[in-house]
Amino acid sequence: MMLAVDIGNTNIVLGVYRQRELLHHFRLSTARQATADEYGILIYNLFNMSGLSVKNVEGVIISSVVPPLVHVIVEMCVKYIGKEPFVVGPGIKTGLNLRYENPREVGADRIVNAVAAIERYQCPLVVVDFGTATTFDCIDANANYLGGAIVPGIGISTEALYQRASKLPRIELEKPKKVIGRNTVHAMQAGIIFGYAGQVEGIVRRIKAEMNAPRLKVIATGGLAPLIAGETDCIDEVDPMLTLEGLRIIYDRNK
Numbered sequence: 479m480m481l482a483v484d485i486g487n488t489n490i491v492l493g494v495y496r497q498r499e500l501l502h503h504f505r506l507s508t509a510r511q512a513t514a515d516e517y518g519i520l521i522y523n524l525f526n527m528s529g530l531s532v533k534n535v536e537g538v539i540i541s542s543v544v545p546p547l548v549h550v551i552v553e554m555c556v557k558y559i560g561k562e563p564f565v566v567g568p569g570i571k572t573g574l575n576l577r578y579e580n581p582r583e584v585g586a587d588r589i590v591n592a593v594a595a596i597e598r599y600q601c602p603l604v605v606v607d608f609g610t611a612t613t614f615d616c617i618d619a620n621a622n623y624l625g626g627a628i629v630p631g632i633g634i635s636t637e638a639l640y641q642r643a644s645k646l647p648r649i650e651l652e653k654p655k656k657v658i659g660r661n662t663v664h665a666m667q668a669g670i671i672f673g674y675a676g677q678v679e680g681i682v683r684r685i686k687a688e689m690n691a692p693r694l695k696v697i698a699t700g701g702l703a704p705l706i707a708g709e710t711d712c713i714d715e716v717d718p719m720l721t722l723e724g725l726r727i728i729y730d731r732n733k
C-alpha cells in the first residue's frame with residue numbers, strides 16, 4: 479500500500495493506494511497548530527476504522543502548500559508509519575517542464591494536478607482546482623506547464639461577504655432557482671454561484687485566446703467543482719481525485 483497526502487490550506491486529503499487503485503480516501507481539516515502525535519492519532523484511527531493497517535504502508539508521498547505543516551506530517555509518518563516520505567519539491571522527479579519564471583514558486587498542488595491531467599487527458603489543457611484559492615493551470619500541446627491564474631476561492635469569497643457587510647448572513651452554497659434574487663440569501667447565492675461560473679468562463683476564454691487553442695480541454699477538480707461545472711459548459715470534465723492521482727503518479731516515478 480502507498481499513502482498519498484495533499485496538505486491544502488483548508489483540508490488535508492489522504493489517499494490509500496494499492497498499485498493504481500485508490501482503496502480509501504480521507505479528509506481532515508488543516509490545523510496549523512496540531513502536532514505530529516495528533517495527526518498520528520487521526521491517521522491511526524482512520525486506518526483501523528477502514529480495516530487497514532499502517533504496517534502495510536510501503537511508502538508515503540506528500541505535497542504541501544502550507545510550509546509549517548510539512549515537518550509535522552513528515553515526523554508523523556516516521557513515528558507512526560515508520561516511513562520517510564517523499565515531499566514534492568526540489569529533488570523529486572515530476573516529469574513536468576515548468577515555464578514559471580521561478581519554478582520553486584509554483585504551488586505543489588498545482589504541479590501535482592498538472593502531472594495527473596497530462597497523464598489522463600489530451601494536451602493542450604487547463605486544470606481548474608476549486609480549493610481555498612481557485613487555480614488555473616495551463617498546459618500546452620507539448621505538455622509544458624505555462625502558468626495560469628489564481629483567484630479567491632468560493633469559500634473565501636463567500637466568507638468575505640458576510641464578514642465585511644453587517645447585514646449579509648452566512649449562507650449555504652447552493653444554487654438558487656433564479657439569477658434575480660428576491661431575498662438576501664437568494665441574491666447572495668445568485669451572485670456567488672452564477673458570478674463564479676461567469677468568472678471561470680471569462681478566464682478560460684482568455685486562456686484559449688492567449689494559447690491560440692480554441693479546442694483546449696478544461697478539467698475541473700476540488701470540492702466545489704461539480705457545483706460550478708453544472709452552471710457552465712466551459713468545463714469538459716470533473717475529476718474529483720485528480721490531486722491524489724498526481725501524487726500516485728509522482729510516487730511511481732520516484733520509488
Ligand SMILES: Nc1ncnc2c1ncn2[C@@H]1O[C@H](COP(=O)(O)OP(=O)(O)OP(=O)(O)O)[C@@H](O)[C@H]1O
Nearest residue numbers: 486487488489608609610631633634651700701702
Ligand atoms: N458547501 C460549502 N459552503 C461554503 N463553503 C464551502 C462549501 N464547501 C466548501 N467550502 C469552502 O470552499 C473552499 C474550498 O473547499 P474544498 O473542499 O473544495 O477545498 P480543498 O480542496 O479542501 O482546498 P485546499 O486544497 O485549498 O485545502 C474552502 O474554503 C471550504 O471551506
Ligand SMILES: CC(C)(CO)[C@@H](O)C(=O)NCCC(=O)O
Nearest residue numbers: 543583584585587588611613628
Ligand atoms: C494558490 C494555492 C494557495 C492553491 O492551493 C497554492 O497553489 C499556492 O500556495 N501556490 C503558490 C503560489 C503559486 O502557485 O504561484
Ligand SMILES: [K+]
Nearest residue numbers: 486587607609
Ligand atoms: K486542493
